[in-house]
Every structure is written in C-alpha cells, then in structure tokens.
Amino acid sequence: MPTLMQWITAYRVRKQFGTGDKKRDAGQQTPEDIERTDDILYGDDKRRRKWQLLDVYRPKAAEGKLPVIVSVHGGAWVYGDKEVYQFYCMRLAQRGFAVVNFSYRLAPEAKFPASLEDTEKVFRWIAANAETYGFDTDNVFAVGDSAGAHLLALYAEARTDSSLGAEFPFLQDGGIAAPRLRGIALNCGKYKMDSEQQLQMGLLLKALLPGGGTAEELARIDTSAHVGKDFPPAFVMTCQGDFLREQAPLMLAALEAAGVRHEFRCYGTEQKPLWHVFHCDPVLPEAVTCNDDECAFFRSLMEKR
DSSP: OOOHHHHHHHHHHHHHHHHHHHHHHHOOOOOTTTEEEEEEEESSOSOOGSSSSSEEEEETTOOEEEEEEEEESSSTTTOOOOHHHHHHHHHHHTOOOEEEEOOOOTTTTTOHHHHHHHHHHHHHHHTTHHHHHHHHEEEEEEEEEEEEEEHHHHHHHHOOHHHHHHTTTGGTOSHHHHOOEEEEOOOOSSOOOOSOHHHHHHHHHHHTTSSSHHHHHHHHHOEEEEEESSOOOOOEEETTOOGGGHHHHHHHHHHHHHHHHHEEESSOOSSSSSOTTTTOOOOOOHHHHHHHHHHHHHHHOOOOO
C-alpha cells in the first residue's frame, strides 16, 4: 500500500501540474479539420476505467491508412491523462498522422510496471484495430515527454533487448503482436536513475517502484543503460530552461555508443529560455517548430510504398 508521504507527494504534483496545464489549455478547442473518437477502452482494469482509455485523432480530409503517432504522456509517473494532451495530439494529427492519445495507470495507486503493461496493451490494440481506424502499422511512431519519455524509452528497450524484455512477462504473452516502432521522439526526458536523486524525485520513485527504489529497481529502469543496436531511431529534444536538460546528453551518449540513428535539438536561447515540455503548448511558435521537426524526422523514416 502507498505510504502517506507517497500520497502527499502525488497530491502536490497533481495540483501543481494540473493548475499549469489548465492555464495552458484555456480556450483551446478541437480543430475543425480533425475527426476524433474518444474514450475507447483498451484495458480491463474495472476499478479505474478512466485510466485505460484512449482517443484517436485523424485529419478529416485524409483517406485510407495513415502513419501513426502514439503519445505517451508525462507527469512524474503520478499525474496526467489523455485529456491533458488532447490539444497537443490533435495538432500532431493535423500534420498528416493518426494519433493515439492514451491514459495509463498512475503511481502510487498502481505500481510499476503497470504503466509499461498499459503501453504494451495500447500498441497491441493498434495492431488489432488497424482496419477500423485506418492505421498504417508499417509506420508506427511514438512521442513521450518527461516521465513519458522515460516510459517510452524503457518500452522501446524492452521490445528490442530480449534480456530486459524477459523481465516483463506481459510482453511475451500470446495474442496479436504489437507493431514495430519505426522511430520515437524523446522530449525533455528523465533517463538515468541512480541513488543520488533530488528529494522530490526520490519520493516519486518510491511512489512508482514496488520496492521503494532499491538499487536493483533503479538499475532496471535506467534507460541510459539499456540502449542496444536495435533501439528505434530517436529524436531527442530538450531546451534552455528545462530542469532536466542535463539528462539529454546521457541518452545521446547511449544512442551514439549503440550506433542508433538519432537527431538532437535544444530549443530556446539563454536570452530567451523556454521551459520543461514547452512543446505541449500547441500555439507557441517554438512548439510549432519543434513538432514540425519531429514529424519531419518521422517522415524521413517512413517505409516507402
């Protein structure tokens, strides 16, 4: 059971982040050129069904199958859902993609690897429903930010490193296979885990991990330590003003060592800094540039037909 301190930490993060996100999204509406299908159940957690729901966004003018972007939301592992990411995701869809925006089970109510299992369920759902929603399963991409970048990187590693993947039995279950990730974008992420965490980060990891953040647990989820040669091509982004900016070079070094194709961008300047996950503000000019760059990276990886 979560401790009182874990509940307090989660409450504080949810209140702080939620206030900022509501301010950012005030006045935003569904774009007229986007078709959306909301609240599709992809899991079987009957206790909190609102967590295992997803939306699909497509450009209304598009016909046939579209390349797919899956959004893995951030929120320090304890906050966030698809509602917070809907306007950002619909702007991605305007760039010619079918976008899957999902909520996953959060800590401390649901301990790791619940969020990783939900991510796998979503990718299998995409494979099972490709005809219904017009998904091109040969061209499936994903974006993740902050804790979502960590979760996405860990998922990609577990899918491409058999020794790590074997630690998560739900990845080996039978049934329809998840599509291969052709590329990912890791935005303002937290990648390296060690015992020397700042106070709040340490409390969040205690809320996330069943053992409270043992050395073994931290090593298992340290995404900077598990990048292999089959890791998908990656666009790594941070910005001046991002409190996790020093994490990006750690992931870049891992990608370089493994020989994985990657691109790196640091947006903003010292004179005009941005902020953590600035790209989620869909009308911010620097966010438009960043999201254009990431979609262009995905298109460069698309399988030609």
